[in-house]
Amino acid sequence: MENLEILISLFLGIGLAAAVGFRVFLPLLVLSLAGYCEVITLNESWQWLGSLTAVITMGVATAVEIFGYYIPWLDNLLDTIALPLATLAGTLVLVATITDLSPVVTWTLAIIAGGGTAAAIKGNASAARLTSTATTAGTANPILATVETAIATVLAFASIFIPILAFILVVLLFFLIFRFYKKLRKKRLPPA
Incomplete structure (x- = not known):
């Protein structure tokens, strides 16, 4: 039973870390x-x-934070500040939720799984915001901010109440990111 509890707390932390990648404080x-x-x-x-x-x-x-993402020039500034904050917060939420493990294992998992997940999500969200700013002169940024806040909310609550679902959603997010970059790479490669 103890191993299952550790696994559930890990899923909880990873789900929260992914949510931190969209909104740090939510x-x-x-x-x-x-x-x-x-x-x-x-x-x-x-x-x-x-x-x-x-x-x-x-x-x-x-x-x-949520209000700040609705101000066109401030949202990109927040993304610049939020990347290191998200990495730190992603690490800390995993540390806060994992119990009954040695500190070395807890911190190692937290840095890799928590900080890594949050940084990967935040980096991609920031790239999407920069692309939105460049292609729509920032007019689509409030829509993007709303979607990001909604995803962060769903992930955070799923992490607390259904950690396994939150973990599955995180895996799905990474799969979608992978597919997006794979398609993008194919478009950039010249025909042989």
């Missing part, structure tokens, strides 16, 4: 709320994340 708010309402157990060192102070702080940060 998944942290959902995790904080889940800890505060005792829906999930946070790692012993991360119990503070389930405090009312953390919930309020994450709520304010989430509102500011």
Whole structure:
């Protein structure tokens, strides 16, 4: 049973890390709320994340971040800042959710799976926003911001309540990203 719990907590963390790739603070708010309402157990060192102070702080940060993505020039600036923040937050959400493992294993998994997932998603989301800005002069960016926020919300809540589904959604996201770049590469290669 213990191995299953570790696997579920890993799925939970990876799902939250992917959500962090779309919105840095929204998944942290959902995790904080889940800890505060005792829906999930946070790692012993991360119990503070389930405090009312953390919930309020994450709520304010989430509102500011979401609003900022609707301002055309600010959204690209936020993406520049958000890439390192997402990598860090992706690492931290995995550390906060994995229990009963040695710190070396926990941090190794967190850096690779959490930080790597968040960075990969954020990098692709930032590229999509730059492309949108270049091709539509930023007029499509609010639509992109809404879609990203919706995906982050679905992933964050799925991670808390159905971690296996969240993990499957993350795998599907990576598959779609892979297919997109494979098609893009085929278009760029000259015919032999």
